[in-house]
Amino acid sequence: MSAEFVYEARGVDRSYGSVRALEGANFDVRPGEVAALIGDNGAGKSTMVRILSGAEQPDGGQLVFEGEPITLTNPTEARHRGVETVFQDLALANHLDPIQNMYLGREIMKPGLLGRLGFMERSLMRAAGKRAFDDLGATVRNYNGPVGGMSGGQRQAIAVARAAAWAQKVIFLDEPTAALGVVQTKGVLDLVKRIRDKGVGVVLISHSMPHVLEVADRVHVMRQGRRVAVVDAKQSSVEELVGAMTGALDGKEAA
């Protein structure tokens, strides 16, 4: 069963001082599925994502990537494996344009001496970057303006599309629809579906049950540092998810 997962956390522990954020928590995501990760505040969702994206190290337990146990010491190692994360702050450089943001830290350099002098393949990056945004249907209206001047929905779409363009295996989206309007939210959820269709495992952290039920295939519910349920989104409801989150409804898959 587990062989089909692209990325797994097995029995992960993490404490901050006396606070036990994760206690033997499990998580898994398949290629080409949207796995939602829900839970009340303090349930351990963010800690789980930070560990899986390499931003933090677990105290115990195991990360398994494509069937092999791995350890990550920083986010760069996760990215080298095709694991990208979009945190809520988006991490865009506001003064740069969307293409520059997409290639930030991954610039394509000109060959030979010019490249060694620091000159970049600007037109190549521009063309490939536009294609990547278009493929994902991220409607970037202005490729030449700094992203700091764009709307929240645009910035979110750019951050998600940037991560999606590099994510070969798994993409983590932390509250991608928080603080977005109705139209922009739909745009981001459509983007999530297109990323899934590329065969990438999408992990969606959200507080919005309707959004989760709309796009997710499976819903992982966390409570008090553990995964307390994995629910098939097609056969679930807001009530069931909330019940699992709050503990009013027990007895599903005990992690």
Add this chain to the structure above:
Amino acid sequence: MSVQTPPMETPAPEQKVPVSEAPARPGLGERLRAGVRAQALQIVLVWLAIVVVFSALAPGSFFDPVNFRNIAISVSILAVLGVGTTFIIVTGGIDLSMGSVLVFSGVVSSMVMERVGGGQGWLSAVVGIVVALAAGTAWGLLNGFLVAKAKVPAMIVTLGTFGAALGLAQVLTGGIDRRIVPDVLVNSVGFGSVLGVPLLVVVAAVVVIIGIVLLNRTRFGMHTSAVGSNAEACRRVGIDVDGQIIKVYALAGLLAGLAGILNLTFFRSTTIGGNSLTNLDVIAGVVIGGTSLFGGIGTVFGTVIGLLIPATLRNGFVILGVEPYWQQVVVGAFLVSAVYADQIRRSAATRGGRRPELLARLFRHSRKDS
């Protein structure tokens, strides 16, 4: 799948209140960028206006190639410093030390040249240039290291090195200006010219052009902007933020060392007492030129114009017989206006696009999830 939980009793995590947002305004980003371009253009126009006014008032003496040559020379050394300072301010930092580093580099260079070939000849000159560049770079590395690694605010670091470099220069010389410069250097770099253009101006122009290309066309320049724009974002994508900051300060130090040797060859003196306000002149020029003190954005070309305006005013006032002190008053007004324009631009950008990000940040802080 039976549902036993009354949904109403368990408060579902509230969906974030959607920020009512106008449909994305495509014009804003363009407007932001256009604003920057506009400021570069505006200050060119302001400078041209100043030139026109002075030319009208003193057609014979102001509007004269020799006079423009004088203005260009007076800006050259500041422009070399201005290129480095532009890079530093684009990273969101500041450099108060460049005037002292200039003096220190000149002093050390002069002392070494005195010992190599008795202060004459090309060997002495080349060694002196290398020493000046190395001394400047060393101070820049120190600044950069303290800012990036020790996390001391740039203003304090460079205020410290501002005093330290000047103090060391005075210790080395006993406070008396050194005047040993090889004649070959004075006759070429200091007062020589190529096709009628003073070599000092040529050197400055080359530095400026390299600076423009470096900032706008290379990865180094883009990372400089990116670090000033959002250092955390750079760290996330694996950019060595500390290394970039150290490199930028080292570059500024190198240019301060170059300015030191130019200064030495032009004035034939280490001008120990004459550079205590150089840093403010340069920073004013950078800011008038449209570089944001908050980092992320700036232009080397703007800096050059920003330096030309005070120099032209000073020159024009002298020719017109106006008390040159008025120049300080006018430049002060320019400086404040330039920063005001920058603020307007920034708040326009914030109204346009930053609100959701700000909200997201607020949520992130209040959520304190795990």
